[in-house]
Amino acid sequence: MSRRMPLPIGWTLAVLAMSLFGSLGAWQWGRAEQKEAMLADTARVLAERQPQALALAADASRLQAYDWVVGEGEFLPGPAILLDNQTRDRQPGVRAYRVFLPAGGGEPLLVELGWLPVPGDRTMPAVTPLRGPQRIAGLLVPPPSEGIAQASPTVLADGSLLVIALQREALAQALSLPALAPRVLKLDPDLPLGYARDLDILPNTLPPERHVGYAVQWFGLAAAVFITALVLTWRSRRAGRRGR
Known part of the structure; x- marks a missing residue:
């Protein structure tokens, strides 16, 4: 019966980093979907009035x-x-x-x-x-x-x-x-009251496409860590075989 080898420390750190970057990417993607839904809901209400x-x-x-x-x-x-x-x-x-x-x-x-x-x-x-x-x-x-x-x-x-x-x-x-x-x-901006205004529901906040951009960056970092870990592992094993 074979014993499972412990995960090397490099891969442990890589998995932790990938989990973190993946979680951040998922959060940004979720925020994009939430804001897209908000904009769609608002557009419907304003169209119907x-x-x-x-x-x-x-x-x-x-x-x-x-x-x-x-x-x-x-x-x-x-x-x-x-x-x-x-x-x-x-x-x-x-x-x-x-x-x-x-x-x-x-x-x-x-x-x-x-x-x-x-x-x-x-x-x-x-x-x-x-x-x-x-x-x-x-x-x-x-x-x-x-x-x-x-x-x-x-x-x-x-x-x-x-x-x-x-x-x-x-x-x-x-x-x-x-x-x-x-x-x-x-x-309502058409009313003769108040000051410069609009019906933008996301003022001074990130639009959905910015959240998507950040999500792609975080997912890209997770993928980069995975590829780097694979390359380093392959090089380490190759060097080990040469040293035998």
């Missing part, structure tokens, strides 16, 4: 869904929210949000009013208050990813809140609100 009620923003079961909504209400008189580190046409800036209260009740929701530039001295732009009843429309989207950054809102001189992520609980507390709707409304 079937108006739904603003109250749908409070439906936690549709947190990751996309819906076109239309409704009336008014913007609350509280401070604006400025989401920092947002680029547009390669210029640094912020995305401005205000809280909108739907008519007839329902949870208040964050409405993205658009993008504003930030100069080199980091002077934050002022966001014009919006008073009186308003009829709004737009795309309900999941909130931008919070990432790993966690920080409390910074209160600016004009009372606006500067944030690096839209953390619902922290924002609701800072705004003295019991809660905020789980999803955010990207305001």
Whole structure:
């Protein structure tokens, strides 16, 4: 009965490296598929534009869904929210949000009013208050990813809140609100409100094709490690046979 030889240390390291690179490649590929599905879902919603009620923003079961909504209400008189580190046409800036209260009740929701530039001295732009009843429309989207950054809102001189992520609980507390709707409304660019904006659901993030490119690179590295290990093993065995 033959005994199985232990795996040489070189192959052990090679297998570990291939597993790591393969896992990273699979993760990138999965992210590409997720974002392609998001874009396809959004394209369908925008093509149909079937108006739904603003109250749908409070439906936690549709947190990751996309819906076109239309409704009336008014913007609350509280401070604006400025989401920092947002680029547009390669210029640094912020995305401005205000809280909108739907008519007839329902949870208040964050409405993205658009993008504003930030100069080199980091002077934050002022966001014009919006008073009186308003009829709004737009795309309900999941909130931008919070990432790993966690920080409390910074209160600016004009009372606006500067944030690096839209953390619902922290924002609701800072705004003295019991809660905020789980999803955010990207305001219809055709409405005469707010600032420069679009309905891009992947701003300041990698598009699917970039994830595919990174996946191919990781898979290529895994293949390179495998081929290198094979070549080194073949050379080692060949040298061993010559030395006999």
